[in-house]
Amino acid sequence: MEPTRTIYVDMDDVLCETARGWLAIAEREFGKTIHYDQLNTFEVGEACGLEAHEIRELVRLAHDPEELLAMAPIAEAIAVLNEWAGAGYEIAIVTGRPPPTYEASIEWLALHKLPYDAFIIVDKYGRFPTENTIAITLPEFAARKFCFAVEDSPTMAKFLAEEMKVTVALLDRPWNQTAAEHALISRFNHWREIARALPRKNNLSPT
Numbered sequence: 001m002e003p004t005r006t007i008y009v010d011m012d013d014v015l016c017e018t019a020r021g022w023l024a025i026a027e028r029e030f031g032k033t034i035h036y037d038q039l040n041t042f043e044v045g046e047a048c049g050l051e052a053h054e055i056r057e058l059v060r061l062a063h064d065p066e067e068l069l070a071m072a073p074i075a076e077a078i079a080v081l082n083e084w085a086g087a088g089y090e091i092a093i094v095t096g097r098p099p100p101t102y103e104a105s106i107e108w109l110a111l112h113k114l115p116y117d118a119f120i121i122v123d124k125y126g127r128f129p130t131e132n133t134i135a136i137t138l139p140e141f142a143a144r145k146f147c148f149a150v151e152d153s154p155t156m157a158k159f160l161a162e163e164m165k166v167t168v169a170l171l172d173r174p175w176n177q178t179a180a181e182h183a184l185i186s187r188f189n190h191w192r193e194i195a196r197a198l199p200r201k202n203n204l205s206p207t
Contacts, residue, residue: 004145004147005088005089005090005147006089006090006091006092006117006118006144006145006146006147007084007089007090007091007092007146007147007148007149007150007198008092008094008146008148008149008150008151008160008166009077009081009091009092009093009094009116009149009150010093010094010095010149010150010151010152010153010156011093011094011095011097011105012095012096012097012152013042013152013171013173014074014077014150014151014152014171015073015074015077015078015081015093015109015114016071016072016073016074016108017071017072017073017074018062018071019036019039019042019044019173019175020036020072021062021067021070021071021072022044022058022062023036023039023044023048025058025061025062025067026044026045026048026050026058029057029058029061030048030050030054030058032048032049032050033048034047034048036174037174038174039174039175040174040175040177041175042153042175044058045058045059063097063098063100063101065101065103065104065107068101068104068105068108069104069107069108069111071108073112073114074191076190076191076192077114077191078112078113078114079191080191080192080194080195081114081115081116082115083195084195084198085115089147090117090118091115091116091117091118092116092117092118092119092120092144092146093109093114093116093118093119093120094120094122094141095119095120095121095122096121096122096123096124096125096127096153096156097121098121098127098128098135099121099128099130099133099134099135101121102119102121102134105119106119120136120141121133121134121135121136122135122136122137122138122141123135123136123137123138124138124153124155124156124159125155126138138159142159142163142164144164145164146160146164146166147166147167148166148167148168148169148198149166149167149168149169150168150169150171150194151168151169151170151171152170152171152173152175152176153176154170154175154176154178154179154180157170157176157179157182157185158179158180158182158185160184161182161183161184161185162182165184166184167184167186168182168184168185168186169186169188169194169197170185170186170187170188171188171191171194172187172188172189
């Protein structure tokens with residue numbers, strides 16, 4: 001794999017409608033309803049006003065294989081990834097989901113026919129152990145090289161830009177409206193805008 005032709009693509013809320021899935025679970029299981037546009041943090045349980053024990057149950061339910069497989073794909077993302085793969089780019093799907101979600105995540109990608117060359121679980125936010133698992137730490141991940149990245153997390157976008165010197169497309173979401181500005185981070189409303197930005201930002205000639 002040639003690092004300079006590898007594109008980093010986040011999974012949750014970049015390829016699939018994860019936040020909407022979590023909100024649906026919160027409403028169904030706990031009777032808590034907030035509008036998607038009011039979700040100014042991805043701590044969905046906190047945003048919904050759940051108690052600590054309810055938040056733990058929400059997290060457990062949201063990572064259940066059936067719930068993960070039921071999450072809706074973002075159709076534009078599928079089309080663009082297929083275009084990138086066809087143009088000769090390598091696609092690395094990078095997720096902060098915990099290791100036990102690996103099989104369901106891979107099944108979801110196959111179900112929706114998303115092309116990818118690598119699937120990497122990274123402990124992006126220090127939330128789970130990585131020893132004796134397929135996950136890697138953030139410092140380990142930082143040694144990898146990418147020509148472009150698509151993220152929705154302002155924290156991870158900043159890390160990619162500042163620590164890894166990667167050009168980042170930040171997909172506009174309610175929870176990233178206060179993201180700090182950075183020369184390597186640009187905000188986009190739709191995947192089609194991101195697709196148009198890739199060659200302009202990287203000047204790579206697909207083979």
